[in-house]
Amino acid sequence: MKRILLEVFLVAALIGASVFGFMNQKQASVSKAKITELTAAAEAAEKTAKEQEESLKAAEEEMKALLAEIPPLEEKANQLEAVKAALASGSSLSDLENAYKKEKNLSAERQAGLGALRMLTKGTEDPGALEAFRKALQLSELGDRKNTICAAQLGMVAAGEKIKVMADCLPKSEKAGRADKEEKDSHDKDDGHGKKDDGKGKAKDDGHGKKDDGHGAKKDDKHAAAHWDYEGEMGPEKWGKEFPTCAKGKSQSPLDIKGPFVKSRMVVSADYKEGPLKLINNGHTIQINTPPGSKLRVDGIVHELLQFHFHKPSEEKIDGKPMAMVVHFVHKNAAGKLAVLGVLLKEGNENPGIKTLWANLPKEENVEYLPEGVNFNPGNLLPREFDFYSYEGSLTTPPCTEGVRFFILKTTVNIAKEQVQAFPFKMNARPVQPLNGRELLSN
Secondary structure, three states: OHHHHHHHHHHHHHHHHHHHHHHHHHHHHHHHHHHHHHHHHHHHHHHHHHHHHHHHHHHHHHHHHHHHHHHHHHHHHHHHHHHHHHHOOOHHHHHHHHHHOOOOOOOHHHHHHHHHHHHHHHOOOOHHHHHHHHHHHHHOOOOOOHHHHHHHHHHHHHOOOOOOOOHHHOOHHHHHHHHHHHHHHHHHOEOOOOOEEOOOOOEEOOOOOOEEOOOOOEEOHHHHOOOOOOOHHHOHHHHHHOOHHHHHOOOOOOOEEOOOOEEOOOOEEEEOOOEEOOEEEOOOOEEEEOOOOOEEEEOOEEEEEEEEEEEOOOOOEEOOEEOOEEEEEEEEEOOOOEEEEEEEEEEEOOOHHHHHHHOOOOOOEOOOEOOOOOEEOHHHHOOOOOOEEEEEEEOOOOOOOEEEEEEEEOOOEEEEHHHHHHOOOOOOOOOOOOOOOOOOEEO
16 A cells, blocks of 8 residues: 555656646746847847947038038138129129120120129129020030030029029039939839839839930939930930920931932031040940041131041931941031031941940040040041032030031941940930921032
């Protein structure tokens, strides 16, 4: 009997020990989970504190940078006040206006200077200053007179005009603000499938969340702030909103060149010189800026070569057909008259001149690139024969200034298919414009 009682006691003790061990194990698991949870919370709090500390540090650095900018800005403000005080009598403005009265046509630079002087003398509400800036803007051609365009646009804004200023003209802070807005707008246009509306009711996405800029390159937000483009919301059909001549002009370029033709007796010849190669990707084309010395002669009148650039496909058509590309050589004579020599590039053999240019393409936009020790002669891109079509036209890019004499050579120059494909813009050609009764000349 005692033995049975002892066994019962031992069994009960064993059961009690098992239950106690199980309870302890369960409590240990709960405690371990709480420790893990508290550890994660502590790590998250530490990470948040670190991020806040970094944000505070960044804010302090930004504040220091802003404080450092104040003394130079104050100095510039004082200088401006000194200039305004010196001009307050109006005698300088009167002298300049009297001198300009003798000029029949003022250049864009002189119009911008006159507008600035009027604004400094009479204030931002002076209508004469606004009118001078408007005339400067109408007379300026992008790339060749970007500084004048910037001066005119900023002057008009200062006078209270609500116009969209070219991105390249904005101060860094405002440019960054516009980029942020463009980024927000691009997100707002998301169609819910990670694609952006291209302004034509179609969604476009390169798979990396960036919008195609229509040139075969991807634009970041800074470049998206460009004031005109070749497609989408800022395409050629919308240029007239900011640049009225593009829509209302009656002598616009390019043209579809086809007969009947009027016989031309003009004598045209090119004398281009070799010089240091200077290239720039201005966001719309590849442009080569040329040093002084290269000339185009039209009936003996000298036109200095300023720059040449490319369009793909050719902007001009011959009997309704475009070529693979065209190179436009832009010249100006002493009277300020522009002349453009167009050379059509036909797909064929490799072009040695193009090979040199493409081998030295700029790696970033809006920065002039001077490859060390590389010279180039623009004449390498000309054909031997100089027969041409000619007409009175305009710049083919905003502001579409008219009064430009075009000479389109009849003889084409070869360019390899691979060279056409290597051009960093998918398409940068304005559509052909109405003839509007103009004469097409042919020699």
